Amino acid sequence: xxxxxxxxxxxxxxxxxxxxxxxxxxxxxxxxxxxxxxxxxxxxxxxxxxxxxxxxxxxxxxxxxxxxxxxxxxxxxxxxxxxxxxxxxxxxxxxxxxxxxxxxxxxxxxxxxx
Amino acid sequence: xxxxxxxxxxxxxxxxxxxxxxxxxxxxxxxxxxxxxxxxxxxxxxxxxxxxxxxxxxxxxxxxxxxxxxxxxxxxxxxxxxxxxxxxxxxxxxxxxxxxxxxxxxxxxxxxxxxxxxx
Numbered sequence: 120x121x122x123x124x125x126x127x128x129x130x131x132x133x134x135x136x137x138x139x140x141x142x143x144x145x146x147x148x149x150x151x152x153x154x155x156x157x158x159x160x161x162x163x164x165x166x167x168x169x170x171x172x173x174x175x176x177x178x179x180x181x182x183x184x185x186x187x188x189x190x191x192x193x194x195x196x197x198x199x200x201x202x203x204x205x206x207x208x209x210x211x212x213x214x215x216x217x218x219x220x221x222x223x224x225x226x227x228x229x230x231x232x233x
Numbered sequence: 234x235x236x237x238x239x240x241x242x243x244x245x246x247x248x249x250x251x252x253x254x255x256x257x258x259x260x261x262x263x264x265x266x267x268x269x270x271x272x273x274x275x276x277x278x279x280x281x282x283x284x285x286x287x288x289x290x291x292x293x294x295x296x297x298x299x300x301x302x303x304x305x306x307x308x309x310x311x312x313x314x315x316x317x318x319x320x321x322x323x324x325x326x327x328x329x330x331x332x333x334x335x336x337x338x339x340x341x342x343x344x345x346x347x348x349x350x351x352x
Contacts, residue, residue: 153340155341155343160324160345160346160348161345161346162237162239162326162327162328162343162344162345163341163343164343165340165341168340207275209277220267220279220282221341223276223277223279225275225276226275228275
């Protein structure tokens with residue numbers, strides 16, 4: 120079985136400050152982890168993924184995510200937030216030993232204030 | 234990059250009519266396409282998974298006779314909402330997985346979504 124949790128419904132951050140959007144997961148095998156971003160009335164866009172290798176993964180638009188196996192987390196980060204980063208962020212996980220269909224979290228609204 | 238085109242972007246229909254939503258992969262072949270419904274509180278609900286040339290696999294609780302999915306080619310999948318009712322009003326999103334990518338890659342490319350409003 121696979122599951123993913125995004126514990127924060129909304130994250131507020133001031134422009135220029137670092138941001139973190141949290142994600143934890145549960146799988147029985149090796150986790151394949153993804154982050155997607157959704158702008159209003161749009162579909163989701165792929166940001167980055169972790170399959171194997173370095174725990175720090177760099178993605179689009181200056182975002183990065185850190186895979187932490189012991190804490191079963193894959194938090195999304197950015198050193199300096201932009202107002203244009205305001206959007207809905209989804210974490211997804213797939214169990215490497217199970218279904219090829221990923222499970223999505225419920226989403227976190229990121230609001231960056233000028 | 235891979236592009237998925239979803240059409241129409243918005244549709245308003247009367248109760249009892251049927252609505253067809255198209256999802257096309259423009260620059261890649263999609264062996265698998267997914268249909269999601271997004272509720273006002275943001276969460277994505279996977280409705281069904283369709284593989285080219287075979288019947289769609291519906292998630293538990295999704296009426297297959299209500300939401301007809303056809304994946305006739307490697308670049309086109311359609312979702313038809315039959316006899317639509319106001320409770321079917323929602324944001325529907327399709328996604329596609331590139332045939333050229335391995336199963337482990339599994340990046341999904343999403344359409345822009347369709348806002349369905351049933352009066």
